[in-house]
Amino acid sequence: MRTYMFRKASCGFSPGLRRFSDLKVTEHVPESPASARLTEQASLYVHWPYCLRRCTYCNFNKYIPKENNEDIMAKCLQRETETLLQLSQVSCITSVFFGGGTPSLTHPSTIAKILETVSKQVNLSDEAEVTLEVNPTPVGMSKLKDYHRVGVNRFSIGFQSLQDKDLKGLGRDHNSLDALQTLAEARKLCPGGVSVDIMFGRPNQTTELWSRELSEMLRVCDDHVSLYQLTLERGTQLFKQVQSGQVTMPTEEITAEMYQSARTTLQQHGFQQYEVSNFAKNNSESRHNLSYWTGKQYVGVGPGAHGRFVPLAEGGVTREARTQTLEPNVWIREVQQRGHGTRRRIQLGHLDLLEEVLVMGMRMTKGINHKHWQLFSPELSLLEIFGGSLDVQELLQKGLLILDDRGLRCSWDGLALLDSMLPVLLVELDRFFSQKLAAN
Template sequence: MSEEIIAAKKPAVHGWTPRALYIHIPFCTNKCFYCDFNSYVVEGQPVDAYLDALEREMELTVKALPPETIRKVFVGGGTPTVLNPVQMKRFLDSVARHFQVAADAEFTMEANPGTTDLEKLTAMREGGVNRISFGAQSFDNELLKAIGRIHEADDVIRSIENARKAGFSNLSIDLMFGLPRQTLKHLADSVTTALQLDLPHYSLYSLKVEENTLFHRLYERGELPLPEEELEVEMYQHLRDRLGAAGYTQYEISNFAKPGHESRHNSTYWHNEPYYGLGAGAHGYALGTRHMNIKGVQAYIDAAAAGLPRKDANEVSVREAMEDFMMVGLRLLDGVREADFKRQFDGAELEAVFGAELAKLSGQGLLERFGEGDSAGWRLTERGIPLGNEVFGAFLA
């Protein structure tokens, strides 16, 4: 399709008011060795002033773009559960004041094991949170220590018990693979313990060595003993086999769930839909524009006092939105549907835009076409699932 035709195909999502809300709490108990998220050790930080600034951004945001009913809320970090019970209540009350959150909305908060006692969990529950995602990473204490985590395996188990006592049933944990000196037995043992918790959702991520982390410095010096690529592939397949055998559906490259417990908020990203993004370093996407907020805590506080705390904002071109649609949508095991592409891009035909890429990836056995009519679309093959990044990158101009 020519650039002139693409330019005429305005994405329908550009006109949508977001129904999803992401809020960033940038504080944590410590900085893990692999972490490049916008996070800061909480000790000595102006947490209450940050919450003031966050509420100020909420006020300005709803004035600039009045929200409809919010269906999905995700509070990430950092570790949002480093807030004490009083701060937690104050924060959640401010969300309720500025956004109308549906009674049946999914309201997720990230948590680190050991940071959620019953008092705090009760404040979360009363404030509307109904889903918790715990960063377990591993159930091997030596591995946890080696990646800079300060919790131990028993802390995860106790945290899950506390959450259930407080009335939470929609719980998820993250596990990591491809860690330094991690063996397949390490991973298999962790999966066994994780499955004994009988949770409705599991997220399973391979280690990525990111810049500006301790692990990156060690990697540059040749001092980070990572598993060989073949072993990492074997680890990923082990995870898929074990979770599948236990009755979990792999609905996305890194996510497994029992029916009805798929992450609804993350589906916003995977379907390339708009969302509000609030807090230091947060990203948002609305009315065809992506923005990123100022990252530093004090810099964010100062900026919010003067207006919306934006670092930058960029209009998303139609071509870029199309590329995003394919790259994030193909992360889902159900793939992307041609009818959804046509709906988002004013009648544009998927194969008219990306025919060459689809033909090449199909020829390599990485993508397959499925369905007929409105149900037709494209998805990763079994061979393509572990090579997802190679597939996604093929849609970048």
């Protein structure tokens, strides 16, 4: 059994749909007052590409800076933010997420400048969620007050592990004491607004060790936990270590046990699972990440960032998938020359958009309700598309999927098998959509 894990939902990468991003353009979503409202708002992701070192497992778009170019990077992030917000013509930004890389390497004034740029272009209310990813080093912790003072109201802290030996093996530049001290300081500043990332499936990790570590963390953590399954990525140092036999990874069966064990433990501690990897209590769900999973628009700024929005200023009527130039120096040059570093744009046809809504929505424990699906598919209901499928019926009979008056969602057991069920749902969506087009 393989669980369906993404390491991050922030948009330094395309969340969950890389294999569908190049599908041909079909028709656009039929316009309605409800769907029109989808273009009025967006969330904003800002990518800081720099780290002081590269972790052994990391294949994200990160770079080790050769010199301090924060001033020019800050100016370019401001300019691209301004350009893309004007292009989208959204009237409101509902949340901002500073990811990376290591955005906690930035000076607080850089964060302040970007937020000021947003406020000048659109409405950014005092209630908007503003998240900063924090590497729990003494340097990162020392700047938390200043980040909070300039507008950050949620911290996402990259614990990854509470075992110092494991942290060293993963190439992290903090220890468990650093992490705990950073958490304590963050909780003082943003009570109820602190999330902790922790990773399982690490080298030589057992289910028993994982359970003890998670229980230890839950004695001190705040109201939100993100679990990430460590996956081997080609080209990383960890991949080479495993290939050469220096390091042994847990089997898929063991990592599946770890995931199920963690879900149970978190539930016992009062956390409710609201997405494959995310757990919250006291209504502290990440509103920014929920915007991805519910198919809302988002604008991606910075090297390698991804976005999904309608370019209304250019007369656009369909949503585009946008990818910014990866390499920071090239991106900087492009932003200076033309105001943005968009390297690729793909118009999303109706089927493309429905695939995204399906894949992302099924990550949530509540799944996709009928009213929400209707925003994107007013002519094709969930019951029409999936109700008559024999393959879907088999999943329903096994108790892995639920299709009822509420909508379509995974059961408790099914959520752990989402990765294997999504192809069934996508094939059925494609088949039904093709038949509908042929009939018309």
